[in-house]
Amino acid sequence: MRRLLLIIVVLLVAILTYACAQGANAPQAATAPTQAQVANVRLPMAYIPNVQFAPFYAAQDFGYFSAENIAIEFDYSFETDGIALVGANNLQFTMASGEQVLLARAQGLPVVYAMAYYHDYPVGIVSFPDQNIKTPADLKGKKIGLPGLFGANYIGLRALMKVGGVSEADITLDSIGYNQVEALIAGQDQAVVIYANNEPIQLAAQGYTVDLMKVADYVQLASNGLVTNEKTLAENPDLVRRMTRAILKGMNYVIQNRDKAYEICTKYIPGLTESDERVQREILRATIDYWKAQQMGYSDPQAWQNMHDLLLEMGLLQSALPLDQAFTNQFITP
Numbered sequence: 001m002r003r004l005l006l007i008i009v010v011l012l013v014a015i016l017t018y019a020c021a022q023g024a025n026a027p028q029a030a031t032a033p034t035q036a037q038v039a040n041v042r043l044p045m046a047y048i049p050n051v052q053f054a055p056f057y058a059a060q061d062f063g064y065f066s067a068e069n070i071a072i073e074f075d076y077s078f079e080t081d082g083i084a085l086v087g088a089n090n091l092q093f094t095m096a097s098g099e100q101v102l103l104a105r106a107q108g109l110p111v112v113y114a115m116a117y118y119h120d121y122p123v124g125i126v127s128f129p130d131q132n133i134k135t136p137a138d139l140k141g142k143k144i145g146l147p148g149l150f151g152a153n154y155i156g157l158r159a160l161m162k163v164g165g166v167s168e169a170d171i172t173l174d175s176i177g178y179n180q181v182e183a184l185i186a187g188q189d190q191a192v193v194i195y196a197n198n199e200p201i202q203l204a205a206q207g208y209t210v211d212l213m214k215v216a217d218y219v220q221l222a223s224n225g226l227v228t229n230e231k232t233l234a235e236n237p238d239l240v241r242r243m244t245r246a247i248l249k250g251m252n253y254v255i256q257n258r259d260k261a262y263e264i265c266t267k268y269i270p271g272l273t274e275s276d277e278r279v280q281r282e283i284l285r286a287t288i289d290y291w292k293a294q295q296m297g298y299s300d301p302q303a304w305q306n307m308h309d310l311l312l313e314m315g316l317l318q319s320a321l322p323l324d325q326a327f328t329n330q331f332i333t334p
Contacts, residue, residue: 039239042073044082044094046224049074049269051284052197054261055291057268059250068242074268079151083227087111092232093243097152098222098307099316101326106317110230113327115244118223119293119300120216123156126184126200127191127211134211136164136218143172145180145189152223153193156215159310163218197286205279220303221310222327223290237331244297244331251291258284297332
């Protein structure tokens, strides 16, 4: 009897051991990403909903963000607000221009430019041919309208003035808000500072022939891009890489599928279907030209140096900054 009990115990132990081994070797089901693994990103865009953000809309529509475990929320706050929030680490990212990054760092905000969106500075000056403004030197003696003495418009104007040897005493500046098209047509100003991928197209659609002088034809400056902060770079570099990867994928899609991308924009831009479709499609086409580059997303060190030197000359920077801390190219490769 004892021998039988011993055999039964041995058999039970063997069976249990085998079952445990089989369970350990069984294929494990793939673990789906949990909500805790998904990064919730609110992204200030620094402008109203617009076709210039088509890559973001495409990345959202095709799941490029979700594939990177990013839940994106588009926020159309002012550029300075986004920079302040990222600098305080209240947000991980914002869209901003190069001068805003340098000005913020000069104030002690640890913001870092992680990916170029525009590869050429998109600001320019538009005028009617009778003003004969063909080169930066021709600005002398002119009344020039611009949103105000701030932001990319003012920086772009000052860059052209520097090239042309024109001082502020040589011109009359007119702060007109974002009414450049109306001010030019009304004859309020002889020239206006604009974004080259927007207002000139609006003027042409209304039948006006204009002269356009682009900043990028004279000097390279650090332009709009994705900005993060030092804490995010140090503690969550993978999130920065995933964010840039999703955006670049969206940019590539729009470049290759402009018409389809425009249709996607109608889902995200209120009133787009009621606007002049021909104008909006042309704005998208012109904007694409500012994304194209040999290496999309790459920050040109010389463009940053040029921007830095211009801000110093304008007195907006009081002393030189270490530029290698202001931008990085380490997150734009796959």
